Amino acid sequence: MNTYERMCRDLEKLKTQGRFLYPSAGTPIEADPQAKLTFAVWGDPQIAAWSPLRAARLYSACEDIARMSRPLDALILAGDLTDNGQAAEFKMLQALLCSHASGFQNLLCVSGNHDVRLRSFFRQRRIFAEFVEGIPGGIAGNRRVYYHKAVLCGYTFLLLGTDRSTFEEAYISSAQLQWLDAQLAQTARDSVVFVVNHQTLKNTNGLPDTWLGKGDWRGTVGRQSDALRAVIEKYRNVFLITGHLHYGASASSFEDCGTFKSLSAPTIGVVNHGQTDAPTQGYVVQVYDDHIRLRARVFGEGRYLPDDLPGADITVAL
Numbered sequence: 001m002n003t004y005e006r007m008c009r010d011l012e013k014l015k016t017q018g019r020f021l022y023p024s025a026g027t028p029i030e031a032d033p034q035a036k037l038t039f040a041v042w043g044d045p046q047i048a049a050w051s052p053l054r055a056a057r058l059y060s061a062c063e064d065i066a067r068m069s070r071p072l073d074a075l076i077l078a079g080d081l082t083d084n085g086q087a088a089e090f091k092m093l094q095a096l097l098c099s100h101a102s103g104f105q106n107l108l109c110v111s112g113n114h115d116v117r118l119r120s121f122f123r124q125r126r127i128f129a130e131f132v133e134g135i136p137g138g139i140a141g142n143r144r145v146y147y148h149k150a151v152l153c154g155y156t157f158l159l160l161g162t163d164r165s166t167f168e169e170a171y172i173s174s175a176q177l178q179w180l181d182a183q184l185a186q187t188a189r190d191s192v193v194f195v196v197n198h199q200t201l202k203n204t205n206g207l208p209d210t211w212l213g214k215g216d217w218r219g220t221v222g223r224q225s226d227a228l229r230a231v232i233e234k235y236r237n238v239f240l241i242t243g244h245l246h247y248g249a250s251a252s253s254f255e256d257c258g259t260f261k262s263l264s265a266p267t268i269g270v271v272n273h274g275q276t277d278a279p280t281q282g283y284v285v286q287v288y289d290d291h292i293r294l295r296a297r298v299f300g301e302g303r304y305l306p307d308d309l310p311g312a313d314i315t316v317a318l
């Protein structure tokens with residue numbers, strides 16, 4: 001029995017033991033027809049060969065979006081798709097997403113440190129691209145680098161990713177910074193542009209406290225955080241989306257950083273830190289001409305977090 005077959009067997013065992021969570025049908029996600037774009041953001045599925053529970057959580061979350069009367073325009077995975085970058089872990093996530101692909105029209109994924117660490121950079125890039133390409137609606141970019149661009153419903157998404165096999169931070173090469181700058185120069189003056197990166201910028205979204213306070217660079221892009229921020233804050237309409245922190249919806253999840261906005265998505269697959277620690281959390285994002293609405297949702301339970309909870313229901317003026 002290979003690793004993937006063992007993962008399938010372990011997942012099936014959880015199912016027969018009645019340990020799968022099924023989202024309640026009471027409060028389905030309704031895409032507002034007035035919205036120009038509706039997507040969900042999930043951080044860190046971190047599917048692990050050793051943890052069938054994470055795959056079970058993904059299954060539950062996928063059930064929630066597959067029940068929508070109209071599919072999301074996009075599902076966005078903000079990195080750390082796997083725990084160890086193993087081909088079998090990618091294959092499990094691919095199978096879960098493929099079997100629920102009626103829930104989204106497009107799939108955008110960025111890589112995280114767990115997807116690349118301690119492995120050959122180019123081999124991992126190929127595995128990652130093949131993973132995305134194998135899912136209906138998956139937009140993979142080219143196979144040489146992780147960073148690429150997608151345009152959905154007229155909105156630009158710039159997907160960033162490390163240019164080296166790093167352990168915890170991201171190495172954003174000067175070529176990638178120049179590419180980002182050029183892309184933003186073309187698009188960010190007219191309308192909002194979504195930039196997706198796994199790690200958060202230094203001193204934003206509650207850091208360092210939201211990384212449990214261990215050093216001011218941990219939980220961030222790392223040494224190039226300032227250089228990346230300098231490019232992003234040259235423009236007025238950047239909406240940055242990140243994961244990595246495994247921190248439940250809170251007052252820190254969204255931050256207006258002046259020239260740009262920053263949303264830190266909780267983990268969908270692992271237990272979250274913070275007061276709102278339920279797994280399977282993420283955000284439903286609805287984009288209108290003059291504002292964006294962000295709603296924190298426990299996808300695996302099929303419910304939004306209560307509106308009065310900090311970070312649960314945020315309206316961002318554009």
Ligand SMILES: [Fe+2]
Nearest residue numbers: 080112113244
């Ligand atoms: Fe991470």
